[in-house]
Structures are given as structure tokens and as C-alpha cells.
Amino acid sequence: MIDPSLQIWGWEIPVYLYLGGLVAGIMIISGYFLFSGRYRDSSVCSCFISPLLGLGLLSLGMLALFLDLEHKLHTWRLYTTFEIASPMSWGAWILILVYPVLLASMIIRLPESLKTRQGKIYSWLTRLSRVMNSLPMLVKNVGILNMLVGGTLGMYTGVLLSALGARPLWSSSILWLLFLVSGLSSAAALVHMITRDPGERVLLAKADNGFLTFELFVMAIFIVSLTSTSAAHLQAASLLLSGSYAPAFWVFVVALGILIPLLIQFLAVNRKIKHTSLAPILVLFGGLMLRLVIVYAGQYSHWLGSPHGNSISLF
Amino acid sequence: MARYAMVIDTGKCVGCMDCVVACKTENNIPDGFSRDWIVEQVKGKFPNLHMEIRSERCNHCDNPPCVYCCPTGASHIHDKGGVVLITAGKCIGCKACLAACPYDARFIHPDGYADKCTFCIHRVEQGLDPACVAVCPTHCMTFGDLEDPQSEVSKLLASRNHHTILPETGTRPQIYYMVK
Numbered sequence: 001m002i003d004p005s006l007q008i009w010g011w012e013i014p015v016y017l018y019l020g021g022l023v024a025g026i027m028i029i030s031g032y033f034l035f036s037g038r039y040r041d042s043s044v045c046s047c048f049i050s051p052l053l054g055l056g057l058l059s060l061g062m063l064a065l066f067l068d069l070e071h072k073l074h075t076w077r078l079y080t081t082f083e084i085a086s087p088m089s090w091g092a093w094i095l096i097l098v099y100p101v102l103l104a105s106m107i108i109r110l111p112e113s114l115k116t117r118q119g120k121i122y123s124w125l126t127r128l129s130r131v132m133n134s135l136p137m138l139v140k141n142v143g144i145l146n147m148l149v150g151g152t153l154g155m156y157t158g159v160l161l162s163a164l165g166a167r168p169l170w171s172s173s174i175l176w177l178l179f180l181v182s183g184l185s186s187a188a189a190l191v192h193m194i195t196r197d198p199g200e201r202v203l204l205a206k207a208d209n210g211f212l213t214f215e216l217f218v219m220a221i222f223i224v225s226l227t228s229t230s231a232a233h234l235q236a237a238s239l240l241l242s243g244s245y246a247p248a249f250w251v252f253v254v255a256l257g258i259l260i261p262l263l264i265q266f267l268a269v270n271r272k273i274k275h276t277s278l279a280p281i282l283v284l285f286g287g288l289m290l291r292l293v294i295v296y297a298g299q300y301s302h303w304l305g306s307p308h309g310n311s312i313s314l315f
Numbered sequence: 316m317a318r319y320a321m322v323i324d325t326g327k328c329v330g331c332m333d334c335v336v337a338c339k340t341e342n343n344i345p346d347g348f349s350r351d352w353i354v355e356q357v358k359g360k361f362p363n364l365h366m367e368i369r370s371e372r373c374n375h376c377d378n379p380p381c382v383y384c385c386p387t388g389a390s391h392i393h394d395k396g397g398v399v400l401i402t403a404g405k406c407i408g409c410k411a412c413l414a415a416c417p418y419d420a421r422f423i424h425p426d427g428y429a430d431k432c433t434f435c436i437h438r439v440e441q442g443l444d445p446a447c448v449a450v451c452p453t454h455c456m457t458f459g460d461l462e463d464p465q466s467e468v469s470k471l472l473a474s475r476n477h478h479t480i481l482p483e484t485g486t487r488p489q490i491y492y493m494v495k
Contacts, residue, residue, distance in 0.1 A: 070427040070428070074387075074406065077405055081388050166380060166416055
């Protein structure tokens, strides 16, 4: 006897989607700081270090994606074609766009250690940085590009799954928004942890509260839309609400990932308690758990009356 | 343009799995994998039960999500007959097509590429039936061109009640199951 209902994706794809969403959020936040001119007011603006962080995280995410591929030597095939109907093809090309945009943001304020180094490439980079800083409109446009490309990347992480209509849990038109907002809340949490600017820390905690509240709202719409679409979608939603993935969903995603950090940060921005790393760590953990739960439960969800419903599949 | 399809008489199928063995032999399918399989589905309430035995495989859909989601074009629709095929040399093994198929008809070959039923296109192009059709001891399977009104498959579909699997997914499957 064989069960052809395969466990398709392991931990690699949820991690890739999580890191992709996180980088998207980082790009939107640092893009906003560049666009709004906030970078000029502070020498320790997070928008100077977050592009470097983004590059590292995105490369880790791409490594996870690479590890998931079964035919690794053929990875280059992704870049010999553009398949307009394939979200994965779109994603491959979007990732190519992300790198130069992040590099452009990095050049605006080069790390001090790089400026003092000898060599043609370093002096060329320093000169380019000086030119960029003398053109505020150019920096503004780099900020806009960051927000646009970051937004597209964040949306893509959801569209990748929602385009797969065979899995009812994923076939929701709002999954892209859920993943985008979750990416923003995770990024706000991460940047909140690394920034050395106290003002920015408070601003990001406030923003994160907004993102988390909006995420709760989008998650509610996501669940309600599933429960009112078809029997297959209702069954998929019940996997999260009361089924085998419910404990992980309610405890790790909703309680620890959203509600508790929301409460902690609410108290912190109202000066009832001190800002600590606890809330951001919980938000980052919740973002990862969201991808893990959605990817795993989605693979488990299936259409009713399928070969795996009330029938026995034999070799 | 031909439109290849398969019509399977569920009243004649006894679930002997000859089709499964023939496919594995013809296409050299590795151990632990299968391009076709048998499903026994029981419907109704005791004592009024009805069992449908189906030989299932890739449905070679007219609207194939596995082809649309493929990032490299490895999954494609063949020039002849609308058969959905995979070019192994182009496949990166991303498994998007496995996730996109509501029939779970695909698997990852141990060599790293997605694999599934090809309607034995190498035999069909020589004028032969697919291996599973050729060996069926109850002759419950018929293969042919739906664009030809005189073909056996067209005549069967015109004269018998039939259904497809999960038509609600919008894939327009091309394996038809005849029922009483």
C-alpha cells in the first residue's frame, strides 16, 4: 500500500519564506527612513546597517531554498527563462533585483572600517557614496526602490503558496497580505533590537504594535474567508482552529507570536515597563512559526472526495 | 489537433493492478514509486454500499496547474494530444508541481526530477496503446483522441454516464471514469 499524499516541503521552504519576508520588511523600513530623510538626522540610523543584515539574511534564505532543491546542479535553469505564470520564476528574478537595491542602500553610508581601507575598489566606493549623499533625490529614490522591491518580495512569499490551488489552506487571496504584514512586524522587531538610536527604538516599537494589530486583523479575515469558501477550505481552516496544527497555531503563532509581545510593547511605549528584547524575540519566533504552521498544515490540507478522503489507495 | 484521453469503465475494473505493474515495467519506475495506482472508494450507508474501483494516474489536465507553476518550463504540454510531460534535464526539483497537483500524481524520482505518467507517449507515437491499457485483462481502459468523433473514447463518452476526479478544482482532467 502506498500513500501518494507526499510531504512535499520540509523546514527549508518555511525558513526561506520567513527570511524572505523578514528581508522584505527590513527593506520597507530602511527604505522609509531613506525616503523620509530620517537618515540625515541620525548618524546611527538603522538604515545604514540593515541593508547589510538584509544581504546576509537573504543569502541564508536562498541557501535554505537551494538545500530544498532535489536537482541542485540544475539551479541555473531558473535564470535561463522567465515563466510568466509561475510565482517561483517571478520570485527567482525578484531575488536578483533585491541584491543591487540592498547594495545601493549600503553605499549611502559605508562602514567606517571600509572607508579607511586601501585599494581601488574602496576609494571608488567612497567616491560613489559621496556622490550619492550629495544628491538627496537619488537617496530618496533608493528609498522608494527599497520599499517597492521589498513590498514585491514580501508579497511574493505569500503568492508562491496561494497560487497552488490544490492545497485549500493556501488558496486564499489574502495570504500575501498576511505574510507581508508578518514580515513587516518581524523586521520592525529585529531592527528594534539592533538599532542604537533610542528614538528609533520607540518609533519601531509603536510601528510594530500597529503591524501586529493589523496582522491579527488579516489573520482573522484569512480564517473567516477559508471557513466561508467551500467544504475543503473549511476543513483546511479547522486544521488550524481545532485540528492537529491548532496547538502550534494558537500557542506559538497567536499567543506567543502576537498577543503577548503586543501587550509587552504596549506597556513599554506607554512607559509602564522598560523596552527589552523579549517582545521582539517573541515576534521573530512567531513569524517563523507562522510560516512553519501554514506550510506544513497546507500540505496536509486536501480537496474533499480526493483519493485520500474516504478511500483506500493501493499500489 | 488531437486531444488524447483515457476512459476507464469502473464497472469492469477489478483492481488487479496489472496496469500498475505494466507501467512500472514499461517505464522502468524505481522501487517505492508508481505512476499509476488503484483506488477503492466506498460510498453510501450500510447496507446500501457501492464500491468504485479506479485506476488513477496523472489526469493530463486541459488546465494543468503543474505546468503553470513550473519555474523552468520543464513541465510542459506536448505538441501532440495535450499530454502533460516533464523534461527531466530542465527540472530543478523545486517540487512546486507536486504541491500544485490536486491528484498527487507526481513524485520526485531518485535522480532528482519530478516524474509522472506520460500516457506512454513513446508507445502512442508508434501507434500503440499505453502499457496500462494494453495489458488490462478486463479491457476496462480505452485510450484515444477526443477530437475524433469516431474514436472509441468519443463514442464511449457519448453513450455512457461518466465523471472525472475533482472537477471543482478547475483543472479539466482528461481521465474519464464510466459509471452505471
